[in-house]
Amino acid sequence: MSERVYIFDTTLRDGEQSPGVSLNVEEKLRIAQQLERLKVDVIEAGFPVASPGDFEAVKRIADEVRGLEVAALARANQRDIDTAWEAIKRAASPRIHTFIATSDIHLKYKLRKSREEVLELAVSAVKHASSYTSNVEFSAEDATRSDLAFLAQVVEAVIEAGARVVNIPDTVGYTVPHEYERIISYLKEHVANIDRAIISVHCHNDLGLAVANSVAAIRAGARQIECTINGIGERAGNAAMEEIVMILRTRQDVFPYHTEINTRQIVPTSRLVSHLTGMVVQPNKAIVGANAFAHESGIHQDGVLKERSTYEIMSPEDVGWSKSAIVLGKHSGRHALKAKLEELGYHLADEELDRVFRRFKELADKKQEIFDEDIEAIVADEVFRLPDKYELKYLNVISGTTTIPTAMVEVSIEGQGTKRLAGFGVGPIDAAYNVLAQITGTASRLLRFSVTSITGGTDAQGEVTVRLEEGGQVVMGQGADSDIIVAAAKAYLNALNRLERLKKKNERQVQGMCPAKV
Ligand SMILES: CC(=O)SCCNC(=O)CCNC(=O)[C@H](O)C(C)(C)COP(=O)(O)OP(=O)(O)OC[C@H]1O[C@@H](n2cnc3c(N)ncnc32)[C@H](O)[C@@H]1OP(=O)(O)O
Numbered sequence: 449m450s451e452r453v454y455i456f457d458t459t460l461r462d463g464e465q466s467p468g469v470s471l472n473v474e475e476k477l478r479i480a481q482q483l484e485r486l487k488v489d490v491i492e493a494g495f496p497v498a499s500p501g502d503f504e505a506v507k508r509i510a511d512e513v514r515g516l517e518v519a520a521l522a523r524a525n526q527r528d529i530d531t532a533w534e535a536i537k538r539a540a541s542p543r544i545h546t547f548i549a550t551s552d553i554h555l556k557y558k559l560r561k562s563r564e565e566v567l568e569l570a571v572s573a574v575k576h577a578s579s580y581t582s583n584v585e586f587s588a589e590d591a592t593r594s595d596l597a598f599l600a601q602v603v604e605a606v607i608e609a610g611a612r613v614v615n616i617p618d619t620v621g622y623t624v625p626h627e628y629e630r631i632i633s634y635l636k637e638h639v640a641n642i643d644r645a646i647i648s649v650h651c652h653n654d655l656g657l658a659v660a661n662s663v664a665a666i667r668a669g670a671r672q673i674e675c676t677i678n679g680i681g682e683r684a685g686n687a688a689m690e691e692i693v694m695i696l697r698t699r700q701d702v703f704p705y706h707t708e709i710n711t712r713q714i715v716p717t718s719r720l721v722s723h724l725t726g727m728v729v730q731p732n733k734a735i736v737g738a739n740a741f742a743h744e745s746g747i748h749q750d751g752v753l754k755e756r757s758t759y760e761i762m763s764p765e766d767v768g769w770s771k772s773a774i775v776l777g778k779h780s781g782r783h784a785l786k787a788k789l790e791e792l793g794y795h796l797a798d799e800e801l802d803r804v805f806r807r808f809k810e811l812a813d814k815k816q817e818i819f820d821e822d823i824e825a826i827v828a829d830e831v832f833r834l835p836d837k838y839e840l841k842y843l844n845v846i847s848g849t850t851t852i853p854t855a856m857v858e859v860s861i862e863g864q865g866t867k868r869l870a871g872f873g874v875g876p877i878d879a880a881y882n883v884l885a886q887i888t889g890t891a892s893r894l895l896r897f898s899v900t901s902i903t904g905g906t907d908a909q910g911e912v913t914v915r916l917e918e919g920g921q922v923v924m925g926q927g928a929d930s931d932i933i934v935a936a937a938k939a940y941l942n943a944l945n946r947l948e949r950l951k952k953k954n955e956r957q958v959q960g961m962c963p964a965k966v
């Protein structure tokens with residue numbers, strides 16, 4: 449049997465640090481439950497001291513998602529660690545993840561501390577965390593720009609203090625594969641007690657090398673990989689889990705290691721994360737992009753038809769692309785819909801299934817064949833988007849060659865009832881957006897608007913993605929519908945709802961509502 453590599457998923461912590469992404473407690477819980485189905489080893493559920501919402505989300509995940517380790521992040525100080533522990537203490541297997549930077553550049557400009565002070569803070573943080581649990585991880589932030597001898601000194605000291613996992617992050621995505629391999633090898637050679645801990649790596653994608661660096665580190669001895677679904681995360685993102693897992697699986701000849709990931713859950717997880725975060729997956733993205741297994745040119749098609757392995761190195765079914773026998777349409781019932789949803793990785797409660805079924809029937813009346821993507825769009829809309837401040841209740845748009853485009857809109861606003869207004873624009877979407885902007889009183893600017901067809905044909909569902917900016921905050925919004933103008937209105941409101949959530953989160957931080965003592 450090959451050696452095991454542990455998968456530490458940080459979609460809910462570093463992934464949520466993607467600009468414009470803010471997940472509510474329900475959304476985080478859904479993703480955590482899906483990560484459990486995917487069989488990751490550890491999830492980093494959040495940074496509990498960051499906000500009451502993050503604290504609550506980590507706590508709910510720790511209480512309700514029992515089949516994996518739940519980690520919480522904490523700076524190297526007592527209050528962060530106490531708060532992290534408070535949030536995860538009821539988890540089936542809790543882990544405190546504490547960190548401090550070790551590079552001179554971070555010490556000098558950010559922490560304003562000497563190496564001696566940082567060493568002491570690291571050790572006392574790990575000792576304090578160890579007073580709660582033996583499952584403590586320490587990260588040396590910006591490790592790849594740190595002096596190697598000092599890095600080795602810190603790593604040795606934190607292992608001595610009780611760290612069970614030592615993470616060597618490439619925080620700013622600066623290293624390259626052969627250099628990273630050398631850093632990990634150096635630590636293996638120069639840290640006397642290194643065999644008492646698992647070496648972990650956490651790579652960012654600033655130079656597009658996060659995945660390459662992660663697998664290089666495995667060659668040198670790392671046995672835990674920190675990564676995110678779809679590679680989302682701070683700036684250019686983190687290493688994409690699906691890519692790392694499939695590299696190990698596909699290239700066993702080069703990497704004789706395995707993970708316990710249920711690869712068939714990869715695509716459903718990717719879609720769920722994309723829908724809930726609003727981070728669209730580019731079509732040419734490896735493994736989970738819409739084109740990842742599509743063959744366009746004749747020579748390739750001919751090859752694949754004769755023998756699939758001529759142009760496919762993995763099987764699409766292995767990563768969860770479905771070739772289902774269940775075709776959904778207007779005559780399908782609840783059982784078929786439930787079976788299809790489960791095949792796609794969605795395990796809904798009865799009441800949620802009822803809501804999705806109602807929407808499914810409405811769509812089936814308008815559309816001949818319902819595709820997987822249609823179902824996912826409905827689930828995203830019906831089940832995951834809550835609680836929102838704005839909800840579209842009614843939209844009627846008139847446009848054509850001889851009419852001034854006019855929109856009549858009704859929106860329900862949390863705590864204010866419904867508001868109704870009509871207005872004009874240069875086109876139907878412009879008219880709808882003008883009215884929505886007036887109803888909501890938003891001061892945001894539309895930075896980008898894009899439409900894609902989720903499925904083929906003129907009866908396809910359209911998906912609209914927008915990017916809005918307000919006060920320096922940028923958010924994305926998505927909406928899907930068989931009517932493109934309705935999809936556009938939903939996307940706009942979805943982005944406004946995200947902005948509202950970000951505003952609330954920021955207000956709480958400014959007011960210092962983070963749980964000082966919990
Ligand atoms: C590499 C990473 O991804 S690290 C994780 C980054 N994630 C986040 O920052 C998201 C959540 N963060 C937050 O909500 C806020 O930053 C909070 C609540 C954690 C802290 O807020 P504030 O107390 O207002 O501090 P602020 O964020 O402005 O500054 C960070 C402070 O922490 C210190 N600090 C940074 N890292 C560490 C660390 N690992 N250990 C101890 N102190 C640290 C900084 O030096 C600075 O201290 P100072 O106020 O004495 O100068």
Ligand SMILES: CC(C)C(=O)C(=O)O
Pocket residue numbers: 462547587588589590615617618619620650652
């Ligand atoms: C907190 C640490 C692990 C981190 O996110 C980084 O260094 O990038």
Ligand SMILES: [Mg+2]
Pocket residue numbers: 462619650652682
């Ligand atoms: Mg990071």
